[in-house]
Amino acid sequence: MTSTLALTRLPPEAQALRAPLRAFLDEALAGMPADRRARSWLGFDAAFSRELGRRGWIGLALPREYGGGGRGQLERFVVAEELLARGAPVSAHWIAERQSAPMILRCGSEAQKRWHVPRICRGESFFAIGMSEPQAGSDLASVRTRATRTADGWRLNGHKIWTTNGAECDHMIALVRTSGEPGDRHRGLSQLLIDLRTPGITVRPIEDLTGDRHFSEVFFDDVQLPHEALLGAEGEGWQQVNAELAYERSGPERIYSSIVLLDTWLAQLRARGDAGEAATALAGRLVAELATLRSLSLAVTTKLAAGENPMNDAVLVKDLGTGFEQNLPIAIAELLDASAAPVSDELARTLAYVTQFAPTFSLRGGTREILRGMIARGLGLR
Known part of the structure; x- marks a missing residue:
């Protein structure tokens, strides 16, 4: 794995988005306590997402012909960064905008693009990711959920788990097996675009240690789907999902999950006036590490903006970012x-x-062990 990540300077048109967005957030988040804002991209607020869509801040980097803003990935980076830094409740639209819409635009039919992407950009349609399964863990290639071809389309049976906002979302893009057996690994996998209101689908929320119910189990029992549910080409699911994961692993949410805690602690230090030597040293170290990770995340975003697939770079940033996010509350x-x-x-x-929630940071988007195995392969070490 050779890295070509380079320092990136945000263009003026991207920076110009900060002032109006900050003014909006000042009003929208007034009085919201830090422990609520710390949920941020797991804070589900459909009305807030619709208001962002109305103002054109969802789908900023998606094509205008499909309801997007026609801007670039760097502009989207600024919007995402501002929302996360303030702890805005963005969970409702986050997955749909970050990876579902780009995947539909990349692999979907024209009808799928025309139907789904404008609704995502308006903050009206929310998507879940159907990857993890109970018996597969982080071994994504061993999924057992199966779609069998029928005269009318597909018959789907199986079970997904740790589905973010599964109980709240309208649709799911799921990785399923359409041919072969789990032992065939990458062959025979496809992606299906599923309406979660279809008969035969059962969603059961999972309560976490904090008392929140962000995650769900999703069961498919003889679910009948039309032919048009197939996203992209049959059997190309592994290649498609790896391209999708580059979007999931590289964004600023992989370094800002603990940012509200950091800001709240720094605000207390400022209020005291004399932080002390140990606190000053820790604050400097954390801010320096955050600045470095932000530069890496921005560099990966620049590659995505150029049409590249920086999978290995995204994996590296995600692993480093997860370590920072988890170490921050401990420190x-x-x-x-x-x-x-x-x-x-x-x-x-x-x-x-x-x-309480930080242990999950190294699970979502791929466990630390899986990611480091990928990094080792990229370096030619395995």
């Missing part, structure tokens, strides 16, 4: 435990939430 908690300084209720609640 802050250890410092606070060693200090006699008082802690505000808001900071305590935010720290508790992020600490």
Whole structure:
């Protein structure tokens, strides 16, 4: 794996998006406590997403002919960064805009593009990802959910798990087996675009340690789908899903999941006036690491904007970003435990939430073990 990541400077037209977006967020998020904002891209608020769509801030980098803004990936990066940095509740539209719409535009039929993408851009249609399965773990190629061809289309049976917002979404793009057996690995996999209101689909939310129910199990029992449910070419699902994962693994959400906690802690340090040597050193280290990761994420986005598929680079950024996100609450908690300084209720609640939820950061988008195996293959080490 040779890296060609280069420092990128955001163009003026991208930077110009910050001021109006910040003004909107000042009003929209007024009074929202930090522990709620810390949920950010797992904060589901359909009305908030519709308002973003009305203002043209969803689908900014998608083609105008399909309802998008016709701008670039760097402009979208700025919008995503501002939303995440403030802890805006973006979960409703996030997956649909980040990867579902680009995949439909890349692989879908004209009818699929015309029907789905404009609705995504308006914040009216929300998508889930159907990848993980109970017996497969992070071994994505061993999926057992099967779609069998029928006279009328496809008959789908199987089980997906850890489906983000499965109970809230309208559609799912699922990786399924359309031929062969699990032992065939990458051969025989396809993607289906599924209306989650179709008879035979059961969604069961999963409650996590924080009491939230972001994730779900989704069961398919003899679900009848039309021929048009196939996304792209039959048997090309593995190639398609790997292209999709580059979008999932490279975005700023892979470094900003703990950002509201960091900002809340830094605000308390500022309010005290004298942070102390240990806190100052930790703050400097965390901010420096965040700045480096942001530059890497922006460099990967630049590659995506150029039409490249920077899968290996995205995997590397995701692994490094996950480590930062998970280490941040631990470092802050250890410092606070060693200090006699008082802690505000808001900071305590935010720290508790992020600490409880942080273990999931190294699961979503591929576990650390899977990602490091991919990095090793890219380096020729396995």
